[in-house]
Amino acid sequence: xxxxxxxxxxxxxxxxxxxxxxHFGLPYAGGESLVPTSHPGAVRLHGTVTDGHGDxxxxxxxxxxxxxxxxxxxxEPGSLSRDPYVFTGWGRAATxxxxxxxxxxxxxxATDEGSAPFISVCVVARGLLNRLFTRAYLPExxxxxxADPLLSSLDEERRPTLVGTREEGGALRxxxxxxxxxETVFLQxxxxxx
Amino acid sequence: xxxxxxxxxxxxxxxxxxxxxTAEIERIREEDARSVVPRTQPRIDxxxxxxxxxxxxxKDLHQADPETIxxxxxxxxxxxxxxxxxxxxxxxxxxxxxxRIRISGRVLDGDGRPVRRQLVEIWQAxxxxxYVHKRDQHPAPIDPNFTGAGRALTDDEGTYSFLxxxxxxxxxxxxxxxxxxxxxxFSIFGTEFTQRMITQMYFPGDPLFPLDPIYQSITxxxxxxxxxxxxxxxSSEHEWLLGYRWDIVLTGSHATWTxxxxxxxHV
Numbered sequence: 186x187x188x189x190x191x192x193x194x195x196x197x198x199x200x201x202x203x204x205x206x207x208h209f210g211l212p213y214a215g216g217e218s219l220v221p222t223s224h225p226g227a228v229r230l231h232g233t234v235t236d237g238h239g240d241x242x243x244x245x246x247x248x249x250x251x252x253x254x255x256x257x258x259x260x261e262p263g264s265l266s267r268d269p270y271v272f273t274g275w276g277r278a279a280t281x282x283x284x285x286x287x288x289x290x291x292x293x294x295a296t297d298e299g300s301a302p303f304i305s306v307c308v309v310a311r312g313l314l315n316r317l318f319t320r321a322y323l324p325e326x327x328x329x330x331x332a333d334p335l336l337s338s339l340d341e342e343r344r345p346t347l348v349g350t351r352e353e354g355g356a357l358r359x360x361x362x363x364x365x366x367x368e369t370v371f372l373q374x375x376x377x378x379x
Numbered sequence: 380x381x382x383x384x385x386x387x388x389x390x391x392x393x394x395x396x397x398x399x400x401t402a403e404i405e406r407i408r409e410e411d412a413r414s415v416v417p418r419t420q421p422r423i424d425x426x427x428x429x430x431x432x433x434x435x436x437x438k439d440l441h442q443a444d445p446e447t448i449x450x451x452x453x454x455x456x457x458x459x460x461x462x463x464x465x466x467x468x469x470x471x472x473x474x475x476x477x478x479r480i481r482i483s484g485r486v487l488d489g490d491g492r493p494v495r496r497q498l499v500e501i502w503q504a505x506x507x508x509x510y511v512h513k514r515d516q517h518p519a520p521i522d523p524n525f526t527g528a529g530r531a532l533t534d535d536e537g538t539y540s541f542l543x544x545x546x547x548x549x550x551x552x553x554x555x556x557x558x559x560x561x562x563x564x565f566s567i568f569g570t571e572f573t574q575r576m577i578t579q580m581y582f583p584g585d586p587l588f589p590l591d592p593i594y595q596s597i598t599x600x601x602x603x604x605x606x607x608x609x610x611x612x613x614s615s616e617h618e619w620l621l622g623y624r625w626d627i628v629l630t631g632s633h634a635t636w637t638x639x640x641x642x643x644x645h646v
Contacts, residue, residue: 194489194490194491194631195487195488195489195490195491195628196419196489196601196602196605196628197419197420197489197576197628197629197630197631198576198578198605198606198627198628198629199419199420199421199578199597199602199603199605199606200420200421200576200577200578201421201564201577201578201579201593201594201596201606202428202431202577202579202593203564203577204564204579204593205512205514205515206502206504206510206512206514206515207502207564208512209502209510209511209512209526209527209528210500210501210502210527210528210564210566211500211502211566236433236434237432237433237434237437238433240433242434248575250448250449250451250452250453250572251448252447252448258447258448258451259453259454260451260454261454262454262455262456262457262458262459263456263458263459264453264455264459265455265458265459265460265498265530266458266459268458273453273454274453275453293448296446296447296448297446297447300446300447303446303448305448305449305572307572307575309577310434311430311434312428312430312431312432312433312434312435313423313431313434313435314421314422314423314425314428314431314435314593314596315420315421315423316575316576316577317423317436317440318449318572318573318575334443334444335441335443335444338441338443339441363433363434363435363436364433364434364435364436364437365437368436368437368438369436370438370441371436371440371441372440372441372442372443373439373440373441373442373443374443374444374445374449374573374630374633375442375444375445375633376489376630376631376633377573377630378418378419378420378630
């Protein structure tokens, strides 16, 4: 690997599509349940993943990673074995035949004083050649949303694609549009190559 | 290419020919070869892979600084992954059919540091090129002794190791007579969620490489080579299995990056 070394940095391995046949390899029982539905703070996070024609994508998968209600980041293992008393902050759910995904989780708290709480989202799908990152912000705290560095760096019309919608009963709706009208904002972090 | 040209190269089922797909692949590769900085990741806009046409964002990815949660990663432990899950040849009652192989390597971050005690997941077709998946209709036999999914945790050196069967190539309907090179799907976590990655590992010398639009969506040869394992005779075992070695490099962590650039240390 020494031929890749430039100033101490290695060149990252390329990604590839998750393909059509990941369902027996990645999703697992309990993957969508960060907390049990009986948890007092349980919140349904759900939405539809759609393509450039607005058609649902039945072979996509989302992973979410988030802080707990107090804004603490879990360092507990157990996301795959799922002890209902342990919050690990991570979950995985494939879309169903209607392109719909759902998680049971809690509203994340702010990880830093005054910061806007959000759930980090990673999206993969058949037809999508590399994973995509985005964020699902909670819609409630207008002041912190207005001050958020990412949201304020976006055009006003694109900003809503990153903010979840609170539904009756407290569920958080977050649709992912891979392409086309209201295309979701996807993120590139520093040190990430195109 | 005019519409007429395209029609002539289409078969009765409406699928493009390999020649059309290969010409598209070559045109995009030549376009990218003119750019000063070679791409290290696949293009997500890559029409020769037909399913990508409506499934890639058309707007540029938005530059963002990672926040606190994105600088951390989920933790996996021995309650999550049993050591036997890294052996895909013992999941059923009998020996699976095919070439027994070991795939091992290290997971490193972009600064060359091992990614320790982190989750690696794989899934793959069997030796005949058939997946245990209800949507796989390829008329090749299912092996009752092979499921094709495994998990492992890296050790303190970032090393992972799977015992499995060499998967076969299989046909798909991207275009007429399209065949995927044999591959194993890999899912890898780093020390930050920004390092999350999903990819495919290939086997050396596969004649299907130049024809495959998924592999060729990485338009730089050096970058493509990074997905190809090496045959490793030292990890082959006498009268037992063949060894392949494949190291995985995740993007650099932002903790070191911010330190190096004099920024705040997030960790």
